[in-house]
Amino acid sequence: MRAADDADFREFARARAFALRRTAYLLCGDWHLAEDLVQLTLIKLYRVWPKITRRGPVDNYARQVLLRCWLDESRRPWRRRERRDGVVPDRPAVLTETGISGPLLRALAEVPPKQRAAVVLRYCADLPAAAVADVLRCSEGTVRSQAARGLETLRGLLEHSAERSA
Amino acid sequence: MTDLETRLREVAVPEPPLGFDPDALADRAARDVRRRRAGITGTLAVASAAAAVAVFAPDPAPVPPAASPPSPPPLAEQARIRQALGDAVAGVFPGLRHLSVGTSSADAVSPARMSVTAEFVDAAGRPGSFQLTVYGRDAPDDHVPVVRSCAEPASIALRCDRIPQPGGAVLLVFESGVVTTGGLTKLRGFDGALHRADGSMVTLADAAGDAADSVQLSEEQLERVITDPAFALP
Numbered sequence: 190m191r192a193a194d195d196a197d198f199r200e201f202a203r204a205r206a207f208a209l210r211r212t213a214y215l216l217c218g219d220w221h222l223a224e225d226l227v228q229l230t231l232i233k234l235y236r237v238w239p240k241i242t243r244r245g246p247v248d249n250y251a252r253q254v255l256l257r258c259w260l261d262e263s264r265r266p267w268r269r270r271e272r273r274d275g276v277v278p279d280r281p282a283v284l285t286e287t288g289i290s291g292p293l294l295r296a297l298a299e300v301p302p303k304q305r306a307a308v309v310l311r312y313c314a315d316l317p318a319a320a321v322a323d324v325l326r327c328s329e330g331t332v333r334s335q336a337a338r339g340l341e342t343l344r345g346l347l348e349h350s351a352e353r354s355a
Numbered sequence: 356m357t358d359l360e361t362r363l364r365e366v367a368v369p370e371p372p373l374g375f376d377p378d379a380l381a382d383r384a385a386r387d388v389r390r391r392r393a394g395i396t397g398t399l400a401v402a403s404a405a406a407a408v409a410v411f412a413p414d415p416a417p418v419p420p421a422a423s424p425p426s427p428p429p430l431a432e433q434a435r436i437r438q439a440l441g442d443a444v445a446g447v448f449p450g451l452r453h454l455s456v457g458t459s460s461a462d463a464v465s466p467a468r469m470s471v472t473a474e475f476v477d478a479a480g481r482p483g484s485f486q487l488t489v490y491g492r493d494a495p496d497d498h499v500p501v502v503r504s505c506a507e508p509a510s511i512a513l514r515c516d517r518i519p520q521p522g523g524a525v526l527l528v529f530e531s532g533v534v535t536t537g538g539l540t541k542l543r544g545f546d547g548a549l550h551r552a553d554g555s556m557v558t559l560a561d562a563a564g565d566a567a568d569s570v571q572l573s574e575e576q577l578e579r580v581i582t583d584p585a586f587a588l589p
Contacts, residue, residue: 190385190388195381195385198381199377199378199381202377202378202380202381203377203378206373206375206377207370207373210370210373211368211370214368214370215366215368220371221374221517224373224374224375228375228380231377231380231381231384232380232383232384232387235381235384235385235387235388236384236387236388293362293363293366294366294368308363312360312363312364313363313364313366315364340357340359340360343359344359347359
């Protein structure tokens with residue numbers, strides 16, 4: 190890679206690491222995993238940096254890689270230990286944020302992955318539907334329907350959580 | 356815009372400091388790219404030499420070059436790690452019999468990574484099988500699983516602990532469990548991943564599958580085996 194490209198990448202990594210990690214955290218609900226995902230994303234971006242920067246801004250491509258890394262990671266057999274007794278185990282306390290966002294983040298972690306991705310990118314990252322469609326590699330209509338379903342699921346989970354705590 | 360959409364847009368996440376240095380990461384990525392390129396250049400050089408032989412050699416029957424096989428760690432290293440795993444397993448299961456330790460050739464894809472499986476019968480006659488994988492600090496990223504974090508919403512490990520170790524290493528211990536039909540037999544074992552400060556890693560997992568009477572590692576046994584400094588590749 191040319192020195193100019195390398196410097197360009199470093200500037201991008203320094204500038205976007207926090208934003209990417211926040212998005213990763215909202216997707217996976219775990220700061221440690223979020224950092225791993227961002228590092229993996231940046232390493233993958235470095236390999237193709239000169240090519241993708243010639244095509245224009247790389248933010249959406251970076252989000253696309255991050256999303257793939259997260260989906261790949263959540264599909265790893267290592268993470269899919271099967272229980273035969275039908276008892277749902279207690280989940281590790283990964284989302285420990287308190288305050289007004291705590292219940293919302295916990296509920297978000299329960300939303301199915303694709304709906305969650307649409308909700309996180311569309312609302313938390315405040316991206317237009319076209320940009321989310323680019324990241325998710327689907328049509329804008331699909332983004333709207335996934336985001337709407339995600340919101341519906343989220344609303345249901347929040348109501349259920351409020352009923353339980355009442 | 357609904358109230359929920361507004362809440363999502365304004366969601367407050369107290370962010371911890373970044374746990375990695377973007378510049379150091381760029382250095383690592385650059386090294387990785389150089390290593391890959393060196394590998395490709397080497398392969399091309401071999402292919403070019405073979406093509407030159409094919410074109411200019413008077414004998415029309417040169418043997419075409421075979422695809423280069425994966426390059427595992429040196430045999431001496433493999434033998435050392437096999438021996439170390441045998442010793443470690445014998446240390447935590449006194450009186451075991453029929454111990455056999457073998458290298459998994461399917462995982463021999465890099466000089467910086469190897470998997471070793473130990474099979475045995477313990478003093479009580481129960482079979483046991485564990486797989487240990489050692490990743491050197493130069494193991495290609497594609498071959499290193501991202502298991503540096505203890506938990507995620509999708510994880511259904513019964514429990515996961517993050518245990519700091521001397522020298523800046525971190526041990527992740529995952530508790531797995533099977534309760535057989537009728538709820539009479541409870542098998543609980545532990546898998547682990549040790550992350551050392553230099554970037555190298557060791558994982559240890561039960562390889563006995565669903566054998567109901569197989570030996571399981573306790574948390575203490577797992578920690579004793581996985582933290583053995585012999586499990587390292589250059």
